[in-house]
Amino acid sequence: MTLIPFFFYLCAAVLVLASLFVVLARNPLYNVLALVVVIFCLSTLFMLLEAYFVGMVLLLVYAGAVLVFFLFVVMCLNLNTPSLITAKQNRFRLWGGLAAFMFLAGLFLALKSFIAAQNLEQSSIRGTIEIIGKILFTEYLLPFELTSLLLLIAIFGIVSLAKGALYFGKEESTT
Amino acid sequence: MIGLGHYLALSAIVFSVGVFGIITSRNVLKVLLSLELLLAASNISFVAFSRFNGDYTGQLIVFFVILVAAAEVAVGLAIIVLMYRRLNTIQADELKEMKW
Numbered sequence: 001m002t003l004i005p006f007f008f009y010l011c012a013a014v015l016v017l018a019s020l021f022v023v024l025a026r027n028p029l030y031n032v033l034a035l036v037v038v039i040f041c042l043s044t045l046f047m048l049l050e051a052y053f054v055g056m057v058l059l060l061v062y063a064g065a066v067l068v069f070f071l072f073v074v075m076c077l078n079l080n081t082p083s084l085i086t087a088k089q090n091r092f093r094l095w096g097g098l099a100a101f102m103f104l105a106g107l108f109l110a111l112k113s114f115i116a117a118q119n120l121e122q123s124s125i126r127g128t129i130e131i132i133g134k135i136l137f138t139e140y141l142l143p144f145e146l147t148s149l150l151l152l153i154a155i156f157g158i159v160s161l162a163k164g165a166l167y168f169g170k171e172e173s174t175t
Numbered sequence: 176m177i178g179l180g181h182y183l184a185l186s187a188i189v190f191s192v193g194v195f196g197i198i199t200s201r202n203v204l205k206v207l208l209s210l211e212l213l214l215a216a217s218n219i220s221f222v223a224f225s226r227f228n229g230d231y232t233g234q235l236i237v238f239f240v241i242l243v244a245a246a247e248v249a250v251g252l253a254i255i256v257l258m259y260r261r262l263n264t265i266q267a268d269e270l271k272e273m274k275w
Contacts, residue, residue: 003178010186012181012185013204015189016189016192019192019193019212020194020214022192022196022208022209023192023195023196023199023200023205023209024213028202028204028210030203031204031205031208032208033207035211035212038189038212039215040217042219045185045219045222046222046243049182049223049225049226050226051225051226051234051237053234054222054234054237054238054241055237056238057238058218058241058242061235062241062242062244063243066211066244066245066248069195069252069275070204070208070248070252071209073255073256074203077255077256077259085191092198092199093199095193096195096198097199099194099195099198100191100192100194100195100198101191102234103190103191103194104186104188104191104266105257107187107190108184108187111180111183111187114183115178115180115183123215123226123227123228123229124211124229125225125229125230125231127234131231132231132234132235132238134237135231136202136238138205139256140235141250143238144237147242149241150242150243150246151242151245151246153246154246154249155246157253158249158250158253161253162253164257174200
């Protein structure tokens with residue numbers, strides 16, 4: 001039990017550092033790999049909050065599939081050319097930093113009043129796959145089925161984009 | 176003892192880093208990665224609220240967020256690949272075909 005604060009602060013520190021690395025690193029490959037570290041820390045935090053199912057799904061879907069997809073695109077586009085890495089990547093750095101800082105300050109002000117207003121104790125719910133699955137297939141059945149429709153629409157979109165690329169390629173080759 | 180405030184503060188910090196990334200980066204791939212950071216930050220607060228309120232709805236919302244993000248990333252990356260094929264670059268400034 002006493003290990004929980006230690007793990008929380010460790011994960012929080014690594015999470016913030018890795019997210020800064022995602023934003024600041026110049027090489028697209030390093031950005032994607034830093035995001036993998038972010039997802040691992042996030043999953044550990046979910047485990048600390050005893051949300052086991054969501055943590056594992058995040059690890060499997062994100063680190064396993066989505067980020068590999070990102071890596072695949074980076075490799076496929078051959079983005080590691082020196083010209084891209086050394087190219088000037090950041091405009092608005094001052095204004096972006098200022099806006100993000102103002103945003104953070106506003107969030108912390110809101111948080112301060114919120115935390116002072118209510119004092120919540122840690123409950124003992126455990127997000128095991130049994131409980132989450134039961135709720136998912138009874139109470140949230142309609143949204144769950146609708147996500148399949150969303151994924152279907154995404155597939156249609158990607159296929160039509162790829163078809164369009166083929167079409168454009170043909171047109172350019174004939175003219 | 177780690178309370179709700181700790182998790183919400185962490186979420187706020189990560190969210191701000193993501194906002195900074197979206198504003199400053201020219202690389203379209205990096206904008207998409209920063210978007211993932213925003214989703215990750217909101218997921219932290221959903222799970223923290225779920226834990227501290229004793230309600231499973233937050234964890235279910237995170238599940239749906241993961242699904243939607245997967246679809247969004249697939250379409251976004253397809254668009255980036257098309258952009259690279261047509262313009263031979265993924266810098267956002269080069270997209271000026273609709274400029275007049």
